[in-house]
Amino acid sequence: MNLTPLHDRIIVKASQPEEITKGGIYIPDTAKEKPMQGEVIAVGKGKTADDGKLITMQVKVGDKILYGKYSGTEVTIDAEEFLIMRESDVFAIIG
Numbered sequence: 001m002n003l004t005p006l007h008d009r010i011i012v013k014a015s016q017p018e019e020i021t022k023g024g025i026y027i028p029d030t031a032k033e034k035p036m037q038g039e040v041i042a043v044g045k046g047k048t049a050d051d052g053k054l055i056t057m058q059v060k061v062g063d064k065i066l067y068g069k070y071s072g073t074e075v076t077i078d079a080e081e082f083l084i085m086r087e088s089d090v091f092a093i094i095g
Helices: none
Strands: 009-014 037-043 064-067 073-077 080-086 090-094
Touching: none
Parallel strands: none
Antiparallel strands: 009 037, 009 080, 037 064, 064 090, 073 080
16 A cells, blocks of 8 residues: 555554354344444654644554544545544554
8 A cells, every 4th residue: 555644644444343243143234333443554744733843643553543433534545445534533542
């Protein structure tokens, strides 16, 4: 993938929704919820503060993150789906 996010944006590969519950019940496509976690694929350089200083990013490539249900913009590149979102849309880093 040849895509570089700008400023304080990140590119995320969303985790796949569960096909089967822990109890063994199959979940059809129409009932699956949007995933709220994924892996960071690319990170921008950071946000520029009002005084001109660069605020570095706290997330890095490879981090597993939690984000809001409707965060980001969905894009398809080379037949793969990604989310582009601001770092401020990230709630937590997993692990």
